[in-house]
Amino acid sequence: MRSLYDTLHETLKSRGGTHIGGGFTAEYMLLAFFPLAFVALLRGLDSLTSAVLAILVTALVAFSLPLVKKVSRENSDHFAIAAFYIAIVMGLVLFLMVGGF
Amino acid sequence: MNSELIPLMVVFPLISAILLNLMHGKDRAVRVYGTLAMVVVIAVPLLAVYGNHLFGAHPAIDTPAETGIALGRINLAIEYSFGFLQRALIFLLAAIATFAVLSHTSNEKRASGVYLSMVMLSIAAVSAVVMANDIFNMFVFLEILTISQAAMVVAKGDIGGYKAALKYLIFGGVAGGAILLGIALLLGTFGVLNITDLGNALSGNTKSPIVLTAVGLLVIGWLFESGLFPFHTIKSHIYSSAKADVAALLQTETKIVLVAIAIILLRLFGGLSNMSAVMVGLSVITLAFGSVMALVQTDFRRLLAFAAVGQAGLVGIGLSLGTPDGIAASIFHAVNDALAMSLLFVTVFVIYEGAKTTEFSRLGGLLTKAPRLAFLQIIGIMAVSGVPPFNAYQSEYRLIGAAFQAGYPELGVVIILGTIVTFVALMKGFFLTFLKESTAVAAIGRPQLSNALPLVTFATMVILALVCLGIGLHPGPLYDRFADVAITLTMGV
Amino acid sequence: MNTKDIYEMRTVVAAVFLGIFSIFVLKALTSFEIIPGVSYVYNLQGPSIAPNMITVILFDWRGYDTLGEAFILITAVFTTGILFGRGVLGGDVKVRDTAATRQPSVVQKVFAAPLVFIIVAFGIVITLGGHITPGGGFQGGSVIATAFFLSVVVFGLRKNVFSLSHRSLETFEGVGALIYLCLGLAGLGLSGYYLYNVGADFYPGLGVAQWAVNLLSYPDATNAGIIPYLNIGIALKVLSGFCTIITVLMGAEKK
Secondary structure, X not given: OHHHHHHHHHHHHOOOHHHHHHHHHHHHHHHHHHHHHHXXXXXXXXXXXXXXXXXXXXXXXXXXXXXXXXXXXXXXXXXXXXXXXXXXXXXXXXXHHHHOO | OXXXXXXXXXXXXXXXXXXXXHHOOOHHXXXXXXXXXXXXXXXXXXXXXXXXXXXXXXXXXXXXXXXXOOOOEEEOOOEEEEOHHHHHHHHHHHHHHHHHHHHXXXXXXXXXXXXXXXXXXXXXXXXXXXXXXXXXXXXXXXXHHHHHHHHHHHOOOOHHHHHHHHHHHHHHHHHHHHHHHHHHHHHHHHOOOEHHHHHHHHOOOOOOHHXXXXXXXXXXXXHHHHOOOOOHHHXXXXXXXXXXXXXXXXXXXXXXXXXXXXXXXXXXXXXXXXXXXXXXXHHHHHHHHHHHHHHOOOEHHHHHHHHHHHHHHHHHHHHHHOOHHHHHHHHHHHHHHHHHHHHHHHHHHHHHHHHOOOEHHHOOOOOOOOHHHHHHHXXXXXXXXOOOOOHHHHHHHHHHHHHHHOOOHHHHHHHHHHHHHHHHHHHHHHHHHHHOOOOHHHHHOOOOOOOOOOHHHHHHHHHHHHHHHHHHHOOHXXXXXXXXHHHHHHHOO | OXXXXXXXXXXXXXXXXXXXXXXXXXXXXXXOOOOOOHHHHHHHHHHHOOXXXXXXXHHHHOHHHHHHHHHHHHHHHHHHHHHOOOOOOOOOOXXXXXXOOOOOOHHHHHHHXXXXXXXXXXXXXXXXXXXXXXXXXXXXXXXXXXXXXXXXXXXXXXXXXXXXXXXXXXXXXXXXXHHXXXXXXXXXXXXXXXXXXXXXXOOHHHOXXXXXXXXXXXXXXXXXXXXXXXXXXXXXXXXXXXXXXXXXXXXXXXX
């Protein structure tokens, strides 16, 4: 864990002192956002499903630390990345609307 | 009641767009006409009487049985309705657009008639979307809006703008297709396009798979038009590729359209919990990613672009809650945020004009060179991130209250977190631009940054700052009437 | 797993989700029952205006939507202009006229010139008879534009049959759109409703003056009112819009 954030620190350091602060604030904010958003979005589910999903999300978060690097890569201007998420959301929205949950 | 000025809010900008395009090349004519036209554009929404307008004068008729429509009376004409909400939003749009036009005519050596005609087309399109009580008419003008926004970005004339605009148009095609398909499904099933009629025909009928598919498709369109996840990267790319004064207009238009389409969705499918959940979810994700991405940017324009997108998520949350408090607070926040964000975009526009860059690595130490600008920017930052006594404080406070009341305390916490992140990100931008010691800017920038501040730009910033402060001190007159709108809206549900 | 693998995996995931999307859309499209709806009323009342129902619906009940559609085209044409340097901030980028100067062959010359005139005549017929027979402003304008395309392809941009400059095309387009907008304004001024069909005067209770009705009613056996005039405006606009685009594209330099 420690080495993970040391690497992040080194990466951010090359951009200047303020970016270290910004990067780490972003990291912790993301860590705070995930459980909150999870609770807000999936509170309607029964306890078993939400427990399974909670484990899945925790695993996802744990394996993609540090989050800020992944998140900024996934939010870049690349056409392919945007198209990927748009495809997912288009499918997901119709699935949630028509399939019900 | 028939109000004759209602169509002029759309038709006058359209006529002006044609005339400005014809005048292109005659510099003086473009400047004079562009400025005069904005006076009319601002005046019409203030003078128009509240009411409805039926295009082509076709009245409502008793429904013949053969139509298969389950309603007693239907509207034949395309209908526009104009009330306080419409007046407020169109006036806001006209005010910000006036700044964009004046900024163009006062800063550019040669005024571009084509560019101003694009501004006019986008004004007409947004006004139409706000007023349309006809779902197909809304779609037609959304298409005009998408193309004209892309054109305003392309007009900057650099390769980055071309890329962003192309991407915007491609995904705009996807979203436009989704909206059109959704409308087609609704028209085929219920036989009407008028939103009031459609809402009546839909009541109690929203559970069929076809309607749900249509709702999903319309929601996808809404996501694109308002720049919510997954379209947030595209919107922020568009904002940061445009000139910053245009970006102020673009983000205002986006927030207005967000509110307008969300209200149409609520009027049609207000009771649908699935839709509300999907909209809340994507808004929360937009808020989180928008504000966090703002924090890690290295370019001031890009930072603002992501902050603007994140704030759109905030507006989306309240509207998707569907409670009167949430809707009123959201509309109020959309107005406040459009104003405050415009102020910030204008300050960045000034920085860009002076220093020819907004990269943080090449900025710094501007405080001594432009103290007035720094002061106005800090006001803008406080206004955007909800610091009292400025306007967004009033709306964010109400949004959080609405989230708690609707039974989503965690959403309230998410909103607070998002606000904090936005504040930190903007303060980081302020620090790196104004406070950090740097000699880099001396080499590239003109030292007279503060003296060279054009009067129009300076006046705009002061006015926007004062309006932000004024609304923050006296939120009542505006908020109470938005609350009335929201209550009327939710009564039918 | 390297980046390339991730992207390949993503393509599969995206395909799966798009598949889900298509399944739901297709399911809705195959299972939905269409009711006649409001178009039944249009078809009931339409014949009292003009025989061609499509034109009547497009230009009377949904005339304002058609205005919007026309402006989508106009916006697209302007945007194409901006893309090629007209109206870019900081002064226009002048595009050199480098259109093909290839000499046309004899066959091309002999056939193209008369064909252009025939196509133009055909387009005018389609436009003017738009409210009676299948056709209308959009179709007529596009047909005339094909004549322009043919002439540009055979004779080049400078010496073609039409010899229309970019400027005059823009004027045409502006005039076409203004015809539409101003006929709408005439309705607004005379009856209080935008795009009211003044010439047909469908609802006499609105108090439109008789001279205006006489002025704006199309002189033929139908009761089409302003619809043919709207068609002419749309035709002008569509024709010059397409021609502007082809002019811009032909004049563009390869970079």
